[in-house]
Amino acid sequence: MRRIIAAAAVVASVAGGGTAASAEPPGPAELKQVLLTEAEVPAGYALFTGVPEENSLSYHLVGTFCDDDPEVSEGQETAVVQRAFREADGTVVGTGVAGPGRDLALAYVTAIADTPTACPEVEDEDGGVQTFTRLDLPDLGAATGAALLRGEGTTRVRIAAVAAGDLSAIFIQHEDDAQGAEDTDDTEDFVAFVAAGARKLTADTPKLAAGTPKPTADAPKPTADAPEPATDAPEAPELQFSAA
Structure with a gap:
């Protein structure tokens, strides 16, 4: 099954706000500072190895997760930094942060929020039925959307986005x-x-919104200190932020 991850939002400027001529969008090193650390996640979850630290996602301005959405024009390929955490019972939470611009960030939220209404049931490649159910989130001081994907097997997948x-x-x-x-x-x-991710994202947004200054000899690129990963964790499941 091919699921298009996109959204329905039309705003004048993808970049939103404007940046100085000497600035660049935040890069992976800067974005990693916004990822949750082991100390910031719920108790019982440990850093999980096996998920690439960097990936990419194509952000679109139209669509949902639904199969019958029309094909959309090529989106904006955007770097995503990732980190995953695992609980003792096998539950895994993957987190990712990107800087696609205001409009595309809001569009991704809209896509997730609209999917349960647009297609509460979808058929997978094997003829099984998957259901999308809306997940309600508290007011987090940012735009959010969340959904639960449940198939006929034993796995439940919850997905949420914050802009x-x-x-x-x-x-x-x-x-x-x-x-x-x-x-x-x-x-x-x-x-x-x-x-926790929304709090960290909104706290760091003013620092990154204007872009990252280009490095000079006197101003090296910042680096993020990552916690030591667990070494005895089993192989991680594939955590995809884009359609397979």
Whole structure:
């Protein structure tokens, strides 16, 4: 099944606001500073290896996750930095941060929020049925959208996006009954992840919104200190922020 990840939002300027001529959009090193760390996520989750630190996502201005959405023109390919966390029962939460610009960040939020209404049920490649259900989030001081994807198997996938200024944060939770997750409901943990990410995103948006100054000999590129990953974790499931 091919799912188009895009959104419905039309605003005049993709960049939103304007940047100085000597500035560039935030790069991976700067964006990694906005990713959640192990100390900032719910108790019981540890840093999970196996997920690439950097990826890319094509942001669009029209569409939803629905299969029957019309094909859209090529989107803006944007760098995404990623980090994942794992709970003892096998639940994994992947997080990502990108700087696509104000309009595209809001469009991604709109796509997720609109999908449960546009196509509450979709058919997968094997003929099974997957359902989209809206997830309500508290007021986080930023634009948000969230949905639950549930198939006929044992896995539940929750996805959410937050937009703040030119920045976009994405959260994906894989919860698998086959690994013991049926004994708990991790919705509360997922909301806590999104809330913590929204707080960090909105706090750092003013610092990054005007762009990152170009490095000079006297001003080296900043670097992000990443926590040491767990070494005994099993192979991570594929965490995709774009359609397969």
